[in-house]
Amino acid sequence: MTDKMHIKMTVNGQAQEFLAEPRELLIHTLRERLDITGPHIGCETSHCGACTVTMNGKSVKSCTVFVAQANGSDVTTIEGLGTPDNLHVLQMAFKEHHGLQCGFCTPGMITRASKLLEENPSPTEEEVRFGMAGNLCRCTGYQNIVKSILAAAAEMNAAKEAAE
Amino acid sequence: MKDEITREDRVDALGGMGCKRKRVEDARFTQGKGKYVDDIKLPGMLFGDFVRSPYAHARIKSIDTSAALAVDGVVAVLTADDLRPLGLHWMPTLAGDKQMVLADGKVLFQGQEVAYVVARDRYIAADAVELVEVEYEDLPVLVDPFEALKSDVVLREDLVAEDGSLPDGAHGPRKHPNHIFTWEVGEKEATAQVIDSAEIVAEESMYYHRTHPCPLETCGCVASMDKVNGKLTLWGTFQAPHAIRTIVSLISGIEEHNIRVISPDIGGGFGNKVGAYAGYVCSVVASIVTGVSVKWIEDRMENLMTTAFARDYWMKGRISATPEGKITGLWCEVTADHGGFDACADPTKFPAGFMNICTGSYDIPTAYLAVDGVYTNKAPGGVSYRCSFRVTEAVYFIERMIEVLAIELNMDAAELRRINFIRKDQFPYQSALGWEYDSGDYHTAWDKALKAVDYDGLRAEQAQRVEEFKAGKTRKLMGVGLSFFTEIVGAGPVKNCDILGLGMFDSCEIRIHPTGSAIARLGTISQGQGHATTFAQILASEIGLPADSITIEEGDTDTAPYGLGTYGSRSTPVAGAATAMAGRKIRAKAQMIAAYLLEVHDDDVEFDVDRFAVKGAPEKFKTMKEIAFAAYNQAIPGIEPGLEAVSYYDPPNMTYPFGAYVCVMDIDVDTGVTDIRRFYALDDCGTRINPMIIEGQVHGGLTEALAVALGQEIAYDDMGNVKTGTLMDFFLPTAWEVPNYETDYTVTPSPHHPIGAKGVGESPHVGGVPCFSNAVNDAFRAFGLRHTNMPHDHWRIWKTANDLGLHG
Structure with missing residues (x-):
């Protein structure tokens, strides 16, 4: 066991401060220390993306980020994307287009998709497939996930246009 | 403005069977509030x-x-x-x-x-x-089962008696210390005779590699x-x-x-759990x-x-036919690698699961199957990875044998299938290996599929591509993969299906609340299939209360009725049937209450969508909501208060979903890279409960089939080291590798299931694997290839092309 580090970070808009071993993985910090259990653990090797969160504006796989690396960062998880009364467009689109089955990949999938649509608000189907390739799903065959994301993009763009 | 509520409106308001109801599970999953x-x-x-x-x-x-x-x-x-x-x-x-x-x-x-x-x-x-x-x-x-059966190395000393003799195993006599069982079905001598004396015989050996269900959780x-x-x-x-x-x-x-x-x-099961x-x-x-x-x-x-490998079957087949292509006999020998312990998840009386469905969708008069289970130094398991017990192996075997026979006959593989299908008028059909197929209309499904993809056009395009390839104008070949599968799911009748002595019935218990909503509990457990959505739809149609007013609960043994769980596509065939039957018990009591309230005889009221109405006087009725309230709160002579029912359903037979799949694939001969241009999947799962969920199941099953056929493998080296132990080496397709699938259907209800449903979750995996594999094999047919083993990763495809001399 190594000495503990003083960690400060913001998670879903809330300031967090605690002592942790530097080797603690961010996914465990979120799930076990902060009880934020939306992000899941599917592989612990960065392949499956079930643990995807947004850290300092980038999609990261929190299973391979040490809490020491996350010190001072701003983290958003699925819990920070929408509330029951004010769902994110993607959360509604995934339900509308049957973009999920067992739900285990879904938090990481939606979190990644939200970032993808920030990076590229009007992606083609091919761009969605490429941009989501870091997130594995074993249930859906991706067809309805892609459909959900494209539908959400269209809706977000329409809303933006209407607002302008 | 329409102010009259029609019967159609009342049906729509229920959200019952057949509608694309959105899933009730999704609210928690999309918000990260699932509880795993x-x-x-x-x-x-x-x-x-x-x-x-x-x-x-x-x-x-x-x-x-x-x-x-x-x-x-x-x-x-x-x-x-x-x-x-x-x-x-x-x-x-x-x-x-x-x-x-x-x-x-x-x-x-x-x-x-x-x-x-x-x-x-x-x-x-x-x-x-x-x-x-x-x-x-x-x-x-020992990592090779054939070597294990010859070796002096004894893996399981605990299964050898002190005097060196071999006590019987759970499935009879053993012929070597590393041998687990021999399971034989069918007529050995008669089949040998038919095949030995046949004019046309095709033989092939194939290895269905070891893989793993690998749910994300x-x-x-x-x-x-x-x-x-x-x-x-x-x-x-x-x-x-x-x-x-x-x-x-x-x-x-x-x-x-x-x-x-x-x-x-x-978080997904696929047999692993x-x-x-x-x-x-x-x-x-x-x-x-x-x-x-x-x-x-x-x-x-x-x-x-x-935990839980799948497959690892070495299969040797012989199939005979008349020169016109009518199949006369089928022989299948399997050497099954079960690893260090025999932990296969099969009903007790079926040590190789339902491998004896290997006569497939064809009217084959004589057949024989023998399976030998063998111990090796590999992990135990032997689960049904997104299929009913060993059905994926069986369907892959027959669908490859058909292709090999088509080559032997120099015949089109689609036509060969057509002339051998079990005809619609032959159902219920007794197969040579002991099953009674419940219902099917294979010719209609096949014709619909071939027409949808313009099969003749595809073959013409393929022939042209071969010419262009030979002329040096392209380096890409084109494969047309076909498969027609019949599954056997919904295990099963307690008379022959049990696991560790536990009969494979399933159950549903319904409690109607006084204000006309309900909770139903089942012996199954969803792993992503959306039971909370679809079982409520079955009930809505059966009891006339809206699906949105029905809570479905599973998975807690303190509250749910006993059942054998969810695998082998058994939820809809068995628990779905229990749900309908329990619903009918509710309805029977509701009928008596309605008759009392309407002051007529029980026989003078009839159920109509969401109510009981007096026969011939539909304006006199009591809604199920009203009946529920009366059931609790009105003293009715001779009827005890409350509205509850339970059903334990022991199915009289399995169900036999089927389907017709076509895959069109381009293969780069120099890199071995495959490009799936088109995939058409027609599924017949009997009565369709929720088309949206069916399509989702088909997309997912096909993707797992793609994975298994094109690269996913648990491989060992000679020392017994697992070479594919991480997601770096074990192939799970991403959105990038997966095509868009076209789905289609026919509906042939199961005659013995209360609502005619057959189950669908595993069909696309079962039918998909041979379809992808046949596409790869078919691409090289014009160059003399008969069979090449899965998984068809880029290296193996390149090797196939190289072995055929296509690299010049």
Whole structure:
């Protein structure tokens, strides 16, 4: 066991401060220390993306980020994307287009998709497939996930246009 | 404005069978509020982690746990010696064999559980695992089942008598210490005679490689022994929670009423979560020993290396036909690699599952099947990965044999299928290997599929491509993959289907609330199939209350009725039937109440969508909502209060979903890269409960089929090392590799199922694997290829092209 580090970070808009071993993985910090259990653990090797969160504006796989690396960062998880009364467009689109089955990949999938649509608000189907390739799903065959994301993009763009 | 509510409006308002109801599960999953086993957190909870064998076959000389125990935060380290006094160092397997919980003197596969560390958190447990010193003496390794059957190396000394003789196994006599069973079905001599004297015979050997279901969530559990009241609660990733409760009771001696098993949300199963694993047993023991709750969660490598492999069948086939292509006989011999322990998850009387569905969708008069199970130094398992028991193997076998026969006959493979299909008028059809197919209309489905893809056009395009290739104008070949499959699902009739003696019925219990909403509980458990959505739809249609007013609950053995769980596409065929039958009991009582309220005889009212109305006077009616209230609150002579029902459904037969798939694939001969241009899937799963969910199941099953056919494999080296133990090496397709699928359907209801439904979740996997594989094989048919084994990864395809001399 190594000495503990003083960690400060913001998670879903809330300031967090605690002592942790530097080797603690961010996914465990979120799930076990902060009880934020939306992000899941599917592989612990960065392949499956079930643990995807947004850290300092980038999609990261929190299973391979040490809490020491996350010190001072701003983290958003699925819990920070929408509330029951004010769902994110993607959360509604995934339900509308049957973009999920067992739900285990879904938090990481939606979190990644939200970032993808920030990076590229009007992606083609091919761009969605490429941009989501870091997130594995074993249930859906991706067809309805892609459909959900494209539908959400269209809706977000329409809303933006209407607002302008 | 329409102010009259029509009958159609009332049907729509129910959200019953046939509508694309959105899933009620999605609200929590899309908000990260699912409750999976690793989300459970209890006060003082400890974490378990395994010391695992690096060797595939070794004797254990000593285990030193002292350094691990000295770590601050380590509570216990269990070895077989600790479990022996409890009789828990071995446990029964689902296949009638037994299996070490913790290594008892030796290890039989890489990754086998040797010691179980219990610590305050998962980091400390992982640290302590590294400090357990195990001294091994390595033994010769057997990874080839054919060698194992000839070898002097005995893997299971516990199964050899002191005098060297071999006691019978769970499935009869054994012919070698490493042999598990021989299972024979059909007419051996008659089949041999037919084939030996036939004008046309095609033969092929094929290996269906070992793979793994690999759900995104690994296996895990939380065991919590409450020493005050003597109750054990066990949360876990269980596809069969009730069976797990019975098994835990039988092996631990804790009475069943003192065990509560809960399957929370499950992150995909695909067969991986049917079995009972060492982690469950050790966690229960650790909780009993420590008196606090203990969590165990597999990591991905442990998952791929130890729990639940699938397939690993070496199959040899002979098929005979007349020169016109009418099939006369089929012979199938299988050597099945079961690993170090026989832990296959099959109904007891079927040691090779339903492999005897291998005559497929064809009217084959004579057939014979023999399966030999063999021990090797590989992980135990043998689960049905997104299929009913060994049906994927059977369908792959026959669909490859048909293609090989088509080559032998120099005939079109689609036409060969057509002239051999079981005809619609032959159902119920008795197959040569003992099944009674319930219903089917194969010719209609096949014609629809071939027309949809313009089959003749595809063949013309393919022929042209071959010419262009030969002329040096392209380096890409085109494959047209065909498959027509018949599944056998919904196990099953208790008369011949049980697991460890537990009959494979299923159940539903319904309670209608006074204000006209309801809760129904089932013996199954969803792992993503959307039961909470679809079972409510079945009930809505049966009892006339809106699906949105019906809660579906599964997975808690303290509240749900007993059932055998969800695998082998049995939820709809068995629990779905129980749901309909329980609903009909509700309706029968509601009819009496309605008649009383309407002051007519019971026979003078009839059910109509959401109400009972007087026959011939539809304006006189009582809605189900009104009836529910009266059931509780009105004194009705001769009828006791309340509106509840339970049904335990023992199906009279299996169901036989079928489908027709076509895959169009381009293959780059120089790189081996495949491009799936088109995939058309027609499924006939009988009555369709929710088309949206059916399509989702088909997309998912096809993608798992793509994975298995094109690259996914659990591979071992000669030393028994697992070569594909991480997601770096074990192929799971991403959105980038997966095509868009076209789905289609016909509807041929099951005649014996109350609502005619047959089940669909596994069909696309079963039919998809041979379809992808046939596409690869077909691409090279013009260049003399008869058969090449899966998985068709780029390297193997390149090798095939190279062997055929296509690289110049």
